[in-house]
Amino acid sequence: MSIFLIEGIAQAAQKAPSKKEKQWVDLGVEYLKAKKKGTTAKAFAEAKEIKYETFTKAMSRYASKIKLAHKVDELESKNPKKLSRQERQLVMINSFR
Numbered sequence: 001m002s003i004f005l006i007e008g009i010a011q012a013a014q015k016a017p018s019k020k021e022k023q024w025v026d027l028g029v030e031y032l033k034a035k036k037k038g039t040t041a042k043a044f045a046e047a048k049e050i051k052y053e054t055f056t057k058a059m060s061r062y063a064s065k066i067k068l069a070h071k072v073d074e075l076e077s078k079n080p081k082k083l084s085r086q087e088r089q090l091v092m093i094n095s096f097r
Contacts, residue, residue, distance in 0.1 A: 021065070024058045028066030029073055031059070069094070 019027070031044050045055035059066065072094040075087050083091070 019058070021062060024062050025065050025069050028059055028062060029070050032066070032070050 027048070031039075031041070034044055035041075041056060041059070042052050045052045048055075068090075072091055075083060075091050080088070080091075
């Protein structure tokens with residue numbers, strides 16, 4: 001019986017699972033959409049139950065990838081025939097990620 005108690009304590013002492021790059025990029029795109037509506041970074045981080053410092057550090061670390069993913073997200077909603085050659089390449093490359 002004490003074995004189960006020790007395992008329970010060990011599991012509680014573990015850190016919260018860290019987010020992968022893809023998860024941070026998706027969260028960044030979601031933040032950019034919320035930012036257009038007027039949400040602040042601090043309010044967004046608190047709503048997602050993330051420390052503000054961690055959130056801002058991740059947003060700056062993956063800024064270029066977040067911007068790219070946001071642009072691709074906007075391009076996917078457009079008519080494919082009206083996209084430029086460069087925009088079509090961007091959508092195609094992102095589809096493999």
